[in-house]
Amino acid sequence: MISRVAEQCFWMARYLERVENTARVLEVNRTLLLDFHVPLEQQWRPLLIISGIHDYKGEVTAEAVQEYMTWERDNPFSVISSLFWARENARIIREVISGEMWERLNYYHLWMQGTAGRDAYDSNRHEFYSQVRRINQLLHGIADTTMSHGEAWEFFKLGTHLERASQTARIMDVKYHTLLARAEDIGTPVDNAHWVAILMSCSGYEPFHKKPRSAPIDPGTAVAEFLIYDEQFPRSIRWCLWECESAATAAAGNPVGRARTPVETRIAELLAWLDARTIHTIVRDGLHEALTHVVDTVHDVGEAVHSTFFAPEALVPRAAPATQSQNGSSQTQTLGTMTQTQG
Numbered sequence: 001m002i003s004r005v006a007e008q009c010f011w012m013a014r015y016l017e018r019v020e021n022t023a024r025v026l027e028v029n030r031t032l033l034l035d036f037h038v039p040l041e042q043q044w045r046p047l048l049i050i051s052g053i054h055d056y057k058g059e060v061t062a063e064a065v066q067e068y069m070t071w072e073r074d075n076p077f078s079v080i081s082s083l084f085w086a087r088e089n090a091r092i093i094r095e096v097i098s099g100e101m102w103e104r105l106n107y108y109h110l111w112m113q114g115t116a117g118r119d120a121y122d123s124n125r126h127e128f129y130s131q132v133r134r135i136n137q138l139l140h141g142i143a144d145t146t147m148s149h150g151e152a153w154e155f156f157k158l159g160t161h162l163e164r165a166s167q168t169a170r171i172m173d174v175k176y177h178t179l180l181a182r183a184e185d186i187g188t189p190v191d192n193a194h195w196v197a198i199l200m201s202c203s204g205y206e207p208f209h210k211k212p213r214s215a216p217i218d219p220g221t222a223v224a225e226f227l228i229y230d231e232q233f234p235r236s237i238r239w240c241l242w243e244c245e246s247a248a249t250a251a252a253g254n255p256v257g258r259a260r261t262p263v264e265t266r267i268a269e270l271l272a273w274l275d276a277r278t279i280h281t282i283v284r285d286g287l288h289e290a291l292t293h294v295v296d297t298v299h300d301v302g303e304a305v306h307s308t309f310f311a312p313e314a315l316v317p318r319a320a321p322a323t324q325s326q327n328g329s330s331q332t333q334t335l336g337t338m339t340q341t342q343g
Helices: 003-035 045-050 062-071 079-092 099-113 115-123 125-146 151-179 189-201 205-210 219-229 237-252 262-275 279-285 287-310
Strands: none
Touching: 003 045, 003 062, 003 079, 003 125, 003 151, 003 189, 003 287, 045 062, 045 151, 062 079, 062 115, 079 099, 099 115, 099 125, 115 125, 125 151, 151 189, 151 219, 151 237, 151 287, 189 205, 189 219, 205 219, 219 237, 219 279, 237 262, 237 287, 262 287, 279 287
């Protein structure tokens, strides 16, 4: 498999995940503000910070931020921009994805580019964001059931879950570090409402409440534990990292005794870092610091994915440590290379 195809599968998945995440947090924030009074500065700026936008020059109002995060083509994190680049990556690798997936993604793109999407946004904002989420979920279902589950599929999975892990950590961090800076607000109804909003932003409200708990725990800690450590929820950080590890291993090939790629090493290190801690030690030592570490390490994993699989330089086969065969002779295994192309 050539690196160009792998890279475009990876980024198609990341952009699609970004579209759904942006639509969800915009809708959840709108709903939260209907029920609770939140200081003006804390209403919409956190949504920009979640996407890594720290230099927004416009007025931070509900309409301005929603317009910017939904329709601004020069904003690489907006719904319309992310969808454009997801579709552009898919267009170039149509021989890899299924016809059904391309047809639905192209229809989705045209809906957003034309008047139908804008009319839906203007007439019923809630329904518009719900429709964006449903189309993305449909695309993931089509991909799962119609794409061959080979190398291309593994890069699609890797992109999806790497983006998802980063977004879950970012959403939690912005809530904890920005929305309620005052200690006296912790434990109040508004604080609890924000934690509910964080669960909803990660599609975790129902799974969280359906999960039995053996001991009482305060809402903030319980939500943080669920979104970081839960072993069954598909948007928890731990689950996403497990999926990334599995996809990276499969994409690299798995001959007996081969050395780990830098991607696998960094993911394993982050998983070990999480496993060495409990939610109580993380909260005690600083939830913000822990989530910042997760976000930074996920970024490092993305850089390692590029340098390991996508960089234009040819990859040199790496020898694994010598192993003993059944008859006692020394054997070595090498990691197969991926064909590299420029661009």
